[in-house]
Amino acid sequence: MSDTRQVVEEGKIWREKGNKQVSVKEYDSALESYTQAIRLNPSDYAALTNRSWVYFLQSKWQSSLVDAQASININQSWVKGYYRKAIALKQLKRYRDAIDTLDYAIKSPVLKGTIHLTDTKLFINEIDTITKSIIDYMTLQQDEKTTTKQHQQVDKVDIKMIGGDLGKGVFTQTGIQANTAVTVEYPLVSHISCKYLGQYLDQGTNNNNNNNKSSTWYQTCSHCMENRIRDPTILSKLLGDQPYREIYSSLYPNSKEYIVCGHCKVEYYCSESCQQLAWSQYHQIQCPHMSIIKQQLYPHCIENEQTNPLIISRMFAMVLQSIIYQQKEFTESIIPFTFFISNGQWQSKGDEKVLSILKSIFKNESQLDQVLTIERYRQFNSIIQCNASKINPLSRIHMLIEKNTIESPALQDYIQLVEDGPKVPFGEPLLNLLESLSDCCVHGSGLYVYANSCNHSCSPNAAITNESTNFSATIRSITDIPNGNQIEISYIEEDQPSQTRQSELIDKYKFKCHCQKCTNRIIK
Known part of the structure; x- marks a missing residue:
């Protein structure tokens, strides 16, 4: 041997x-x-x-x-x-x-x-x-931070791993009828669009003649994105001969102003619960450095029309708060985000500059070199780009119009915003009114556990909607969905030609669609 x-x-x-x-x-x-x-x-x-x-x-x-x-x-x-x-x-x-x-x-x-x-x-x-x-784990984190403002509803579905390019998917745990609110949930992380940062840069001004209407007409909750029109006279410009003061009183029966953070004086909140939630999730880390965020990060995002850096800043703050105040390991702290498929690293204009700003914001925090890297920044950017949803909260005036439209008698062809107020006929007059009120709305982006775990189909059986005045998202069924079936939404406008759909999906989401609508088109 x-x-x-x-x-x-x-x-x-x-x-x-x-x-x-x-x-x-x-x-x-x-x-x-x-x-x-x-x-x-x-x-x-x-x-x-x-x-x-x-x-x-x-x-x-x-x-x-x-x-x-x-x-x-x-x-x-x-x-x-x-x-x-x-x-x-x-x-x-x-x-x-x-x-x-x-x-x-x-x-x-x-x-x-x-x-x-x-x-x-x-x-x-x-x-x-x-x-x-x-x-x-993620549900526990959400439960610890859920307010009584709106209970989250996710008991009708389950998330399962599919594997391959699809990663995971959302499946029903019971039969769902068409036009049903399947889930209602809050985002893991979110931020209003960079288009509305003017209200933070112009704080303290009440100049309603400012060309930037978004900075003067309303205040937005820094956490849940609920909007409040600053002054009843603004409604007079939008509603014409409607009794604007009476309408304003019905929209805001509680005349309390939004709460300003007593430390940074930058962030505003619609309620104490939103203020507490923001503090427990990300603002405790960001608060001492909001002057840098306001003076450096906001202008960069406005100039480059980028909202993702604002969300990423909160993601890093959440990771650091988890490490510092909850004594969690780094790998555990990033679980809520790395749960999502990222398709590598997403580069965008000014990445290195934004990372430099973020390092100056968080420079005194522990484990900074491990957390704040360009690779991690681009991974988070990719996670947002490939998964996050647009958030379009309804304004209270839109909710009022919707309520009156739904509750109007079957043979009535108009609505009244207040009792005995001027009539607004259905059709073009109502559409014109809604269009005039578009400046009362804000939008943003957010990352949701269930809504953003849904896979794409060009023949979707559900859609993600915003049905309240805050950042909650609803998965609403379009068709009947049997028990155990996958919930599929459309990431794009599904009525476009097949080639256009495929090009948009590859460009934005880095995958080619093989849904039945697309494969039938190829077979034909």
């Missing part, structure tokens, strides 16, 4: 000894035996995965991950190595990486023929378990 073969055989003996020690829970002795086996034969990928398991049993997740990866590096078709790697990643709360590892093992041509049906079922079950862990 050659010396090399003798060493390998000796290594196997040590590995078998380690296996016996594990069976009687002598983990420290087993580690020594596996280590000796690996020393004798560094290519023994079985000994590496076995030592990975012992580290796992001892809650040494990082060491377990290192050995599992080492076994895969030696034998890329070693199924057990992928499983060991995934469960170590799961314990390290690197959920996205764990799911990707299992998904790769199931679908990789390298493992074709070596991964059996029982392995596949085990991996799929583990993916479902990890996904549930993520949703439970």
Whole structure:
């Protein structure tokens, strides 16, 4: 027997000894035996995965991950190595990486023929378990920060991993009828559009002749985006001969002004609950530096017509608050965001400049070098670009018009904004009124757990809508959706020609659509 073969055989003996020690829970002795086996034969990928398991049993997740990866590096078709790697990643709360590892093992041509049906079922079950862990974690975070302003409604659906390019999807847990509010939820993170930052730059002014109407006509809650018209005389310019003071009183029966943050004097809130929520999520970190945000970040976003940097600033603040005040690890702190598929890194104009501004904002915070990197900035940018929804809260005046329209008698062809007030006929007069009130609305962007986990279809069975005066989003069914079916929305205008749709999806979202509408078009 050659010396090399003798060493390998000796290594196997040590590995078998380690296996016996594990069976009687002598983990420290087993580690020594596996280590000796690996020393004798560094290519023994079985000994590496076995030592990975012992580290796992001892809650040494990082060491377990290192050995599992080492076994895969030696034998890329070693199924057990992928499983060991995934469960170590799961314990390290690197959920996205764990799911990707299992998904790769199931679908990789390298493992074709070596991964059996029982392995596949085990991996799929583990993916479902990890996904549930993520949703439970994110739901807990949301529950801790949910106000009584509007209860979140998400019990009719479930998020499941699909794998591949689709990632995850939203599935019904019961049959849903058409035109049903399937979910109502708050965003993980959001911000008003850069178009409306003028109201913060012009604070303290009451100049209603300013060309920038958005900075003078209303105040917007910095957290939930609820809008308040500043003065009843503004309605007189919009409503013509309508009794504007009476209408204003009905819209705002509580005459309290918005609450200004007593520290930074920049952020305004519609209620104490919104102020407390903002403080607990991101504003505690941002507050001392709002002068930099106002003087540097806001002008950059206005000049370049970019809203994403505003959202990313809050994302970084949320991560830092989680690390500093909740004592969480970095990998756990970014879970709510890395849960979403990012399609790599999204570069946009002025990335480096924005990162420099953010570093000056958060310069005194711990773990800054780990958190604030250009790679992480672009990953967050990609997450927003590929997932976030537009937010279009209704103004109170629009809600009033909608209510009166719905409640008007069947044969009545007009509405009245107040009792005995002037009549507004349906048709063009009402449309003209709504158009004149468009300046009372703001919009923004936000990232939602359920709404932004829906996959795309050019023949959608649901749509994301904003049906209140704040930033809550509703998934509303368009058609009947049977129990267990996937909820699909359209990311684009689905009535466009097929080629236009495909080009827009590839440009904006980096994927080609294979829905039935598109595949039928190709077959024809």
